[in-house]
Amino acid sequence: MKTISILYRFIIALVLWFLNITQWFHRSIIQFISRNRYTITVNIDVSRNDLWNINNDQMSKIQFNKPTEVLALIINERIPDTDLWKFFINSIVFFRKLNIQHLIIYDYEGYIKARETLIMNYVHEYDKKVQSSLPLPTIHFLSLIDCSQTLTKVTQTLCQQVKQNELNPDSIQIETIDRCYTKLSTIPEINLALIIGPIKSALGLHPWLTRLTEFIMIDSYKQIQTTNSYINIVQRYNLIEQRQGR
CATH class of the missing domain: 1.20.5 (Single alpha-helices involved in coiled-coils or other helix-helix interfaces)
Structure with a gap:
């Protein structure tokens, strides 16, 4: 046995x-x-030419071919401080040349959001250095806490409406939540999102912001360090055929 x-x-x-x-x-x-x-393939140019040296002729050839006013950078990897400032300055400088109105910078942990002031100081210092007159897009630094707080506000608002007999709980549908969220949110829906890092997920970013979003996955921020790598992203996005509905 x-x-x-x-x-x-x-x-x-x-x-x-x-x-x-x-x-x-x-x-x-x-x-x-x-x-x-x-994952898209981007060319790493060893010359590492500065993004702000792109002339107007180059920019006219790499404009978005569809309405794109809201772009999100979803960072799913830890970027060392030595590279953090340059990466975001390059990204902001490039995408504002494409007339982006809102730039969302999202990281799950809030590591980047905690450095918002320092990042923006670097951006303003750069603008003074090159005497740039181009307006900055509205930049939103977000983390999972911000997204959770917004959903909490939506829940509280609906509960308050039910409590005051302004809303029948049986009538609450997805459209009801959608209208409430749209009313409370100050951020429009995202047209293009770059998910940067090994985790191919938005990791808690508002689902209401990404219903019609085109996602491009990039393995690491190290693949976006040159003019050509940014241009390749725009070209890849321009080739995507947008479809709505079934």
């Missing part, structure tokens, strides 16, 4: 080991397919 018990445990351990190996192999295959399917 003791031998049978040991053999039984060995078989169970072997089965569990096989299942773990199978799951690991499955995850690896999914990650490989996802990376190759959804």
Whole structure:
């Protein structure tokens, strides 16, 4: 009986080991397919030419070919402080040349939002240095806490309306929540979102902002350090055929 018990445990351990190996192999295959399917390829120009040296002729050739006023940078990796300032200055300088009206900078943890003042100081210092007269887009620094607080306000508003008999709880539908959220939110819907980092997810960014959003996945911020890499993003986006409905 003791031998049978040991053999039984060995078989169970072997089965569990096989299942773990199978799951690991499955995850690896999914990650490989996802990376190759959804990640754009950007050219890294070793000359690292400055974005602000693009002339007007170049910019006229890389304009968005569809209405694009709201762009989001969803950062899913930790960018070292030594690279953080340059990355965001480059991004802001480039996209404002494309007449972006709202730029959303979102990171789940709020690490970047905590550096909002420093980032904007660098941007203003840069503008003074190059004597730029181009207006900045409205820049929104967001984290998961901001998104959660907005949803909390929506819930509180609906509860208050029910309490005051202004709203029947049985009549609350998705459209009701949508109207309430739109009324409370100061950020319009996103046209284009760049998800930067190994995690291919918006990680809690308002779902109401991304209903018609085109997503482009990029493995790392290190792939967006040159003029050509930004231009490639615009070209990739321009090739996407936007569809609405079924």
